[in-house]
Amino acid sequence: xxxxxxxxxxxxxxxxxxxxxxxxxxxxxxxxxxxxxxxxxxxxxxxxxxxxxxxxxxxxxxxxxxxxxxxxxxxxxxxxxxxxxxxxxxxxxxxxxxxxxxxxxxxxxxxxxxxxxxxxxxxxxxxxxxxxxxxxxxxxxxxxxxxxxxxxxxxxxxxxxxxxxxxxxxxxxxxxxxxxxxxxxxxxxxxxxxxxxxxxxxxxxxxxxxxxxxxxxxxxxxxxxxxxxxxxxxxxxxxxxxxxxxxxxxxxxxxxxxxxxxxxxxxxxxxxxxxxxxxxxxxxxxxxxxxxxxxxxxxxxxxxxxxxxxxxxxxxxxxxxxxxxxxxxxxxxxxxxxxxxx
Amino acid sequence: xxxxxxxxxxxxxxxxxxxxxxxxxxxxxxxxxxxxxxxxxxxxxxxxxxxxxxxxxxxxxxxxxxxxxxxxxxxxxxxxxxxxxxxxxxxxxxxxxxxxxxxxxxxxxxxxxxxxxxxxxxxxxxxxxxxxxxxxxxxxxxxxxxxxxxxxxxxxxxxxxxxxxxxxxxxxxxxxxxxxxxxxxxxxxxxxxxxxxxxxxxxxxxxxxxxxxxxxxxxxxxxxxxxxxxxxxxxxxxxxxxxxxxxxxxxxxxxxxxxxxxxxxxxxxxxxxxxxxxxxxxxxxxxxxxxxxxxxxxxxxxxxxxxxxxxxxxxxxxxxxxxxxxxxxxxxxxxxxxxxxxxxxxxxxxxxxxxxxxxxxxxxxxxxxxxxx
Numbered sequence: 001x002x003x004x005x006x007x008x009x010x011x012x013x014x015x016x017x018x019x020x021x022x023x024x025x026x027x028x029x030x031x032x033x034x035x036x037x038x039x040x041x042x043x044x045x046x047x048x049x050x051x052x053x054x055x056x057x058x059x060x061x062x063x064x065x066x067x068x069x070x071x072x073x074x075x076x077x078x079x080x081x082x083x084x085x086x087x088x089x090x091x092x093x094x095x096x097x098x099x100x101x102x103x104x105x106x107x108x109x110x111x112x113x114x115x116x117x118x119x120x121x122x123x124x125x126x127x128x129x130x131x132x133x134x135x136x137x138x139x140x141x142x143x144x145x146x147x148x149x150x151x152x153x154x155x156x157x158x159x160x161x162x163x164x165x166x167x168x169x170x171x172x173x174x175x176x177x178x179x180x181x182x183x184x185x186x187x188x189x190x191x192x193x194x195x196x197x198x199x200x201x202x203x204x205x206x207x208x209x210x211x212x213x214x215x216x217x218x219x220x221x222x223x224x225x226x227x228x229x230x231x232x233x234x235x236x237x238x239x240x241x242x243x244x245x246x247x248x249x250x251x252x253x254x255x256x257x258x259x260x261x262x263x264x265x266x267x268x269x270x271x272x273x274x275x276x277x278x279x280x281x282x283x284x285x286x287x288x289x290x291x292x293x294x295x296x297x298x299x300x301x302x303x304x305x306x307x308x309x310x311x312x313x314x315x316x317x318x319x320x321x322x323x324x325x326x327x328x329x330x331x332x333x334x335x336x337x338x339x340x341x342x
Numbered sequence: 343x344x345x346x347x348x349x350x351x352x353x354x355x356x357x358x359x360x361x362x363x364x365x366x367x368x369x370x371x372x373x374x375x376x377x378x379x380x381x382x383x384x385x386x387x388x389x390x391x392x393x394x395x396x397x398x399x400x401x402x403x404x405x406x407x408x409x410x411x412x413x414x415x416x417x418x419x420x421x422x423x424x425x426x427x428x429x430x431x432x433x434x435x436x437x438x439x440x441x442x443x444x445x446x447x448x449x450x451x452x453x454x455x456x457x458x459x460x461x462x463x464x465x466x467x468x469x470x471x472x473x474x475x476x477x478x479x480x481x482x483x484x485x486x487x488x489x490x491x492x493x494x495x496x497x498x499x500x501x502x503x504x505x506x507x508x509x510x511x512x513x514x515x516x517x518x519x520x521x522x523x524x525x526x527x528x529x530x531x532x533x534x535x536x537x538x539x540x541x542x543x544x545x546x547x548x549x550x551x552x553x554x555x556x557x558x559x560x561x562x563x564x565x566x567x568x569x570x571x572x573x574x575x576x577x578x579x580x581x582x583x584x585x586x587x588x589x590x591x592x593x594x595x596x597x598x599x600x601x602x603x604x605x606x607x608x609x610x611x612x613x614x615x616x617x618x619x620x621x622x623x624x625x626x627x628x629x630x631x632x633x634x635x636x637x638x639x640x641x642x643x644x645x646x647x648x649x650x651x652x653x654x655x656x657x658x659x660x661x662x663x664x665x666x667x668x669x670x671x672x673x674x675x676x677x678x679x680x681x682x683x684x685x686x687x688x689x690x691x692x693x694x695x696x697x698x699x700x701x702x703x704x705x706x707x708x709x710x711x712x713x714x715x
Binding site: 150165170173 | 625
């Protein structure tokens, strides 16, 4: 665990050991539900969750102003509201709320982290660099106005982004390192920061209900219904799949990667091996036995039993199998094509 | 391939393997690798574990495979089924193949073989015997294909060293045994990367997914100062050299690019990509479980050997990768394209009986353009 100063715990409360912190402050969870002086802290925690889930972080009144805790009393308030938010979310037990809260907390921490990174000297022991190293195993070095990280560390994290600017080709790469601004450096770990905070909420056993918390928990459960969605599927095939079928119908050669895409797509849509096999009949190298063997392998009905999944749009772009059209609408897998949220 | 052809090819491959053990070695960390092989007219045998050169040579003599493979990956248990192997890491591998370079010469030395009526046709001779669509293309690689592939290898080499800081001693280049080159990178920071991460590396090398902003072009209010300079490292520097041509033209060309606008710049990038991007096969680079042709083994698509290139500039595969023997054999050759091996010219042959050295006979039989008479 990192050694943290007073302001740092308020900015990065997820780094603190919750139980340890409460103990050190001389409180038990039960007191927050019953002590009239402490109840406003649960309200503050409730507001923190609500603001996060609404995507309106400004509506939460933070006690940190200008990157510093506003006064001595504000520090524990800020930390308690975070820890109590986690307790409320655990009691509520709804992953959607936990994930929304975690993402917002990650963005909040990201803003602090970026400001702190801008202010550091070249000392690699400073907290922002230590946080990135300890939590996400990324070695960061300051280089003039930039932060440099190894290409392999960069890619491990950047592949979670779908925006093209995050592709390695759109970064300054030199001598095995990627050069990033402070903003890009912290943005790179946002998702993992969110995952880290989510894991803090979702792992560990759910506590039993604490007196005085019920009202807030019930309100959150009713509020969460707003996030339930139903999905309508148009049933139309995406252009990459249509293209692959056209190639086969013309008797032209579809590369192995294209055959893999087509078969895994159709299998995921519930088609049977026997229904898919005839599609390959026109292929120049068609062999019924081999085709059935390979389809069964992909379906997981033979071999290791692993069912192979359809490649992502990103992978299909690399393989020159993507024929994007406006209707693709930023999907990240061909399986999402034609699906609309209601 | 018919029985006589298989027997002839197997005999010549066996002689090669017996006489050239010095060219066929197991790679480092042998016990962690998966090996596999294929025999003519048969499926793949894989998930094999081999201890040392001796065991490999024994496997070659016992099975006389058409093709031999070895994983780029390292496993705890290479002989177990895929999901039980316990993947540890994998060398970074690249495949550069002349067939992917869109070269004009291709149509001059590519033939189509109809899998139904067996007619062979090329640009000059068109087949009309049947209406089958089951055509198989075979190319008799030319010097231009090899030279252009070498240029791609050199571009890749530069990126690996300059951008990724790979030690040049950790980059090994092999002629693939057919139409291109295989490049291995050992001991790099990329050893433990998975498939998705490697596909990102492939895109970088291919110059795929690039956006105008990376080269200074903005949608609104473009700023001249953001365009790349000649002395910059990485893709920005390479872009500057390709697009501006000389330092004196830089300013004028930037003005033109800004005047032409953002979408014209996007098209420009596509055009630049065909020249400066390295035409690797991304499927090979992103595959972390591949069994890749074993160096020193013969490629059954040609009868040529996958051989280490000490000096890529001087390397001549038609001279240095042909190891089958000189004994002559009578074949019926239907090979409409002339080719050169070991400084000797062969063909074109129009379905005729000819007596040629084993290495040339094997080359044509492997390409399905000849048969033992």
